[in-house]
Amino acid sequence: MTTKKIDAKLIGLISDTHGLLRPEAIEALRGSELIFHAGDVGKLEILDELRKIAPVIAIRGNVDTASWCSALNETELVETSAATFYLIHNLNDLGLNPAASGIHIVLSGHTHQPKQFQKDGVLYINPGSVGPRRFSLPICLARLDLSVSPWSARFIEME
Numbered sequence: 001m002t003t004k005k006i007d008a009k010l011i012g013l014i015s016d017t018h019g020l021l022r023p024e025a026i027e028a029l030r031g032s033e034l035i036f037h038a039g040d041v042g043k044l045e046i047l048d049e050l051r052k053i054a055p056v057i058a059i060r061g062n063v064d065t066a067s068w069c070s071a072l073n074e075t076e077l078v079e080t081s082a083a084t085f086y087l088i089h090n091l092n093d094l095g096l097n098p099a100a101s102g103i104h105i106v107l108s109g110h111t112h113q114p115k116q117f118q119k120d121g122v123l124y125i126n127p128g129s130v131g132p133r134r135f136s137l138p139i140c141l142a143r144l145d146l147s148v149s150p151w152s153a154r155f156i157e158m159e
Helices: 023-029 044-051 067-071
Strands: 003-005 010-014 034-037 056-058 075-079 084-088 105-107 115-119 122-126 139-145 154-158
Touching: 010 023, 023 139, 023 154, 034 044, 044 056
Parallel strands: 003 075, 010 034, 034 056, 084 105, 105 122
Antiparallel strands: 010 139, 075 084, 115 122, 139 154
């Protein structure tokens, strides 16, 4: 697996857009130095819009089956000056031990449920979904400031 190295401290975390990028999500991501999209993008135009804000690293989710999606990897390993990230759409598919692999933060999506937790010194973050509402789950994304310790995602809910 190739590691991408990027110098960024203010990270926008988004997942499960399913072809819908709300104007509120665009506003909430402004000021990000880097944006991670944890899969189920839905439309290539989503990534084009996000790239107007900051560089984007996106992975393929289970609904990303169109031909353009073949350019997206199923996982990404990204090293910033402060932390090493592992991006995977469905956390249940995690086939490595992040702590043993030197990974600090695992970003996932799929469940549409925003949450974060620590396990074995690794921070796990699911930013939720900003795509079409699913059941009664919130419309949500997250921001992460790597210059503030300890690291903790700030969830931003939308109507």
